[in-house]
Amino acid sequence: MRVGVIGAGCSKFGRRDDVNIQELAYEAVKEALDDAGISREEVDISIVGSVNTRGYELMPAVPVNEYCGFAGRGPVRVEAACATGAAAVYTAFTSVASGIAGT
Numbered sequence: 001m002r003v004g005v006i007g008a009g010c011s012k013f014g015r016r017d018d019v020n021i022q023e024l025a026y027e028a029v030k031e032a033l034d035d036a037g038i039s040r041e042e043v044d045i046s047i048v049g050s051v052n053t054r055g056y057e058l059m060p061a062v063p064v065n066e067y068c069g070f071a072g073r074g075p076v077r078v079e080a081a082c083a084t085g086a087a088a089v090y091t092a093f094t095s096v097a098s099g100i101a102g103t
Helices: 022-035 061-067 081-095
Strands: 047-049 076-078
Touching: 022 061, 047 061, 047 081, 076 081
Parallel strands: 047 076
Antiparallel strands: none
């Protein structure tokens, strides 16, 4: 099976004391969905890469998943220190390649 990235997004960089982790994630998710031209309902699984967040130290994936509108799909939390982003992308890749998820 061929797997590809169909959309990407990123939250604004810089010190962001005005937003919480859910809002930061939502900025990137909204941009990625818009870029891909798909809706939240078309997403099968939620992969959340997070290291040492304020407030949700042990379970950031659950509130992020719900805030972004993915309740009931995932969430899968990935943490790998400096390689968290790459590990999250790899986890998403293997989920799609294995057939566990389509998007």
